[in-house]
Amino acid sequence: MFEPENDIERLLVHASAEPAERPRFARALMDAEVFVVLVPEGGRIPPGVDGKTVIPQGTKLSMPGAMRGQETLIPFFTSPSRAKAWFAGDHVVAPDRTRDLFERHPGAPFVLNPNSDYGKDFTPAEVTRLLAGEYDSGPQTVTASSPQQVLLAHPKEIPAALIEALAREFDALPSVRGAWLMLATYPGQSEQSWILGVDHQGPWPDVREAIGRVLAGDILGGRTLDALPLEGSSLAATLRTGIPVTAARRGPLH
Structure with a gap:
C-alpha cells in the first residue's frame, strides 16, 4: 500500500491517474528534494559504538544501478523510506535535488522509486527536455501498480x-x-x-x-x-x- 509521505508523492499519485497533471508533476519534481542510495566500497558499513552509522574517512561511495531488462538505470527516490525498501544491503540514504542529479549524469536513463507502487522511468531524451524546461512535450511514463478503474x-x-x-x-x-x-x-x-x-x-x-x-x-x-x-x-x-x-x-x- 502506497501512502504518500510528502507533496511530491501526492503529485506523483495524482499524475498517475490524471495525464493532464503530469507536466505539473514534472515541473515540481525538477526542484524537489529527492534521495539516492549510496553504497560504500566493499559493501560494508561498520556500526559505531553508539549504534549509529559511521562512514570511515576516505571511504568511496557509489550509487547502485537499477536493472530494467538489459538496461541499467540510475535510481532515485521520493522519500528515504522508498530507498530503504528498495536496497537491502548496507547503505546510506542521502538527499539530493532532481535537477542536480540529472545534470551530473548527462545521457543516462533514470528511474524514480524502482519496485514501488508509484514510480517513473526517464529516458535520456526526456531528461534533456526537462533540463531545458520542456515539461509538457514528449512521452512520459508513470507507473501505478495499484489497481485503477479505467x-x-x-x-x-x-x-x-x-x-x-x-x-x-x-x-x-x-x-x-x-x-x-x-x-x-x-x-x-x-x-x-x-x-x-x-x-x-x-x-x-x-x-x-x-x-x-x-x-x-x-x-x-x-x-x-x-x-x-x-x-x-x-x-x-x-x-x-x-x-x-x-x-x-x-x-x-x-
Whole structure:
C-alpha cells in the first residue's frame, strides 16, 4: 500500500491517474528534494559504538544501478523510506535535488522509486527536455501498480493521421508485434484520452521513443495519449479489441 509521505508523492499519485497533471508533476519534481542510495566500497558499513552509522574517512561511495531488462538505470527516490525498501544491503540514504542529479549524469536513463507502487522511468531524451524546461512535450511514463478503474471505449471517429504515424514508427521496430488504440476515461477525469496497448518483445524505452516522435507535432488534437505494454496487463483483453495500429510489414499474412 502506497501512502504518500510528502507533496511530491501526492503529485506523483495524482499524475498517475490524471495525464493532464503530469507536466505539473514534472515541473515540481525538477526542484524537489529527492534521495539516492549510496553504497560504500566493499559493501560494508561498520556500526559505531553508539549504534549509529559511521562512514570511515576516505571511504568511496557509489550509487547502485537499477536493472530494467538489459538496461541499467540510475535510481532515485521520493522519500528515504522508498530507498530503504528498495536496497537491502548496507547503505546510506542521502538527499539530493532532481535537477542536480540529472545534470551530473548527462545521457543516462533514470528511474524514480524502482519496485514501488508509484514510480517513473526517464529516458535520456526526456531528461534533456526537462533540463531545458520542456515539461509538457514528449512521452512520459508513470507507473501505478495499484489497481485503477479505467473505462475503455471505441471512438466514433477513427484518428487516421495518428494511426498512420504510429504505424510508420512501429514498422521500424521489429520488437512491436501489434498495437491497439482506444479511448480511456479515468476517475475524476472529465475529458477522454487515448490509450495505446502494445505487444512487444524488446526494450520498452524503444517503444516510448517511437511514440515520442509521433507526438512531436499536434497530432493528438488536444488529447493526451497513454501507452502501456500489454503483457501482464489487466486491460490487455479489452485493448486488443480496439483499433489495430500495425505496420504493413508483420509477416506473410499481412
